[in-house]
Amino acid sequence: GAVVSQHPSRVICKSGTSVKIECRSLDFQATTMFWYRQFPKQSLMLMATSNEGSKATYEQGVEKDKFLINHASLTLSTLTVTSAHPEDSSFYICSARDSGKVFDYGYTFGSGTRLTVV
């Protein structure tokens, strides 16, 4: 089955530094990937849609200059949290769907990244 690899799984950084999170589709191509944020005991909140070779589309209230998204290839999207602050601490999850399967509606999720800003 489709596999999405997300790294790192956990990261602790100092306030003011930047952190990059990678999301890779291992056995399929994904022209579009999605980045979510999840607070404890809550559901997933869509942050942005990452499009290969073009600019990401951000949801209302998400700062594009703070959460930089790069989708340079059909198998890799990165999310960089710039100048991180403690309030950015959260669980970040990416997801992707196989672009080559027209009638496969299922999305595969990465295992998530637990970011802690101290």
Next chain:
Amino acid sequence: TQLLEQSPQFLSIQEGENLTVYCNSSSVFSSLQWYRQEPGEGPVLLVTVVTGGEVKKLKRLTFQFGDARKDSSLHITAAQPGDTGLYLCAGGKGSGNTPLVFGKGTRLSVIA
């Protein structure tokens, strides 16, 4: 605006009991997915339903998509402690690369 209303939000039951989780919306979805998420992990797809009235079974889990494709339910028979987790319904609005709309989730705890 929460497009998908999921209920109940929390559910604690004894092993062996049955339960149903509901996912409702005023919007029509092209597909409806159910995911299960363990703490510290990403959601794992359980099932996708795309046809109004569709019923799918996965061992003790039964999923149903409403005739109008606006609602769905997940029924678990004879729940086991291993069923404990966060269950999420998510609706798809298109056949292509559009983001899913998630419900708030149902946190299930099955006590032995």
